[in-house]
Amino acid sequence: MKAIKGLVVTGALALAAMAHAGSHGMSVDALLEKAAAANANAKSLGYEWTITAPAIKNAQKALAAGNADEAKALAEQALFWAEASVFQGENEGQSWEMRVPR
Amino acid sequence: MKTLTQLTLALSVAVSGAAFASPEADQKAFQKFYESRFSQVAEGDFINGVYSILPAAREQWEAIEEFPPYEPEVEIGEELYNTAFANGKSFADCFDTPAQRENYPYWDADREMVVTMERAINECRTANGEKAWGWKKGKIAALSAYMSYESRGQEISVTIPEGDEGALAAYNAGKEMFYTKRGQLNFSCSDCHMYGAGLNARADTMSPAFGHASHWPVYRSKWQAMGTLHRRFGGCNTNIRAKPFKAQGPEYSNLEYFLTYMSNGLEFNGPGARK
Known part of the structure; x- marks a missing residue:
């Protein structure tokens, strides 16, 4: 059980690292553009999360209000959620089958 | 290694077997x-x-x-069922009886879609020149409640x-x-x-x-x-x-x-x- 928990945590951390790996040094505008594209992809797969679009909007608002640090943090968060939802959609395309009782 | 491969293969076959x-x-x-x-x-x-x-x-x-707590809604639904549309017809012209649950949902091969009882209710309205109701609550839920009440005891027998x-x-x-x-x-x-x-x-x-x-x-x-x-x-x-x-x-x-x-x-x- 401990080993499984460890594996899940490691996997989650790896996912988080993957999502952020491509965002270092990006401007808030670029982050938001990438997040919006990923969220649109998640939507087309049928896996959009409710929290992503509001996070993008909040980042845009913070940017417009001149709160650059807050805007960047929110944009990074939105990008992470958007990419994670795409990962979920691509992964679930196959793994749902394992839950069907026999 | 061979055992692991066989095990993986057997698991894959079992899983795909259940999925399909x-x-x-x-x-x-x-x-x-x-x-x-x-x-x-x-x-x-x-x-x-x-x-x-x-x-x-x-x-x-x-x-x-x-x-x-659904009793007042059932009564409202009954009234809606029996109220004439602007063209003089009513739901009774679309359904032979309000006890319709056992007929839904069904696969409509001509339109290639699943038809639920709520969809049939709204299609009856639009076919008679009325506006469709919202799908989630309000009048459609009241009429659906009445029709479900009348259908109590019917067997669920959906067909593929x-x-x-x-x-x-x-x-x-x-x-x-x-x-x-x-x-x-x-x-x-x-x-x-x-x-x-x-x-x-x-x-x-x-x-x-x-x-x-x-x-x-x-x-x-x-x-x-x-x-x-x-x-x-x-x-x-x-x-x-x-x-x-x-x-x-x-x-x-x-x-x-x-x-x-x-x-x-x-x-x-x-x-x-x-x-």
Whole structure:
């Protein structure tokens, strides 16, 4: 059980690292553009999360209000959620089958 | 290494076998799952949802059922059913009787879509020059409540017409929806209402999915109103932070098709009252 928990945590951390790996040094505008594209992809797969679009909007608002640090943090968060939802959609395309009782 | 390969291969075959099993085999395995897990539940009692597995909560629910909160809605629904449209016709011109639950959902091969009873209600309205009602609550829920009340005791007997690839595809899409994890919380319908049935999510016990489609629409204390099954689907998706699909769209209609087919053999007992 401990080993499984460890594996899940490691996997989650790896996912988080993957999502952020491509965002270092990006401007808030670029982050938001990438997040919006990923969220649109998640939507087309049928896996959009409710929290992503509001996070993008909040980042845009913070940017417009001149709160650059807050805007960047929110944009990074939105990008992470958007990419994670795409990962979920691509992964679930196959793994749902394992839950069907026999 | 050879053993591991063989094991992986066997597991893959078993998994893909279940994923693409026939609807009949799916239904048998689905019902067996609940009957084994909740062997104390009397035959046919899964129509009572979580109250079939929680004796203490059942007592309270039965007390509520003495003065059912959906009763005024049933009366409003009856009035709506009998009120003439502007063209002089009424719902009685679309349905031979208000007791229609047993006929839905069904696969319409001509239009290649699942038709639910709520869709049939609104199609009756638009065919007679009236505006369609909203899908989730209000008048459609009231009329659906009346029609469900009149249908009590009918057997759930959804069919997947043999040899109809469209019907099978709709069924399989509903099945995939049921077992697929969604939202930030990464839950599938089956996580809560199959493998988690009987366990608690915060202060609430999660209900078994066997029988889920029997008792709609429902008066939910949380809503303080009636709501349709698709309203509940949307609420469940929102709870797990997944963007809900449109009520009566193909996703939820196919899910209703699958879920109702899984409960074949049980009785319709709507409308219901739930927390």
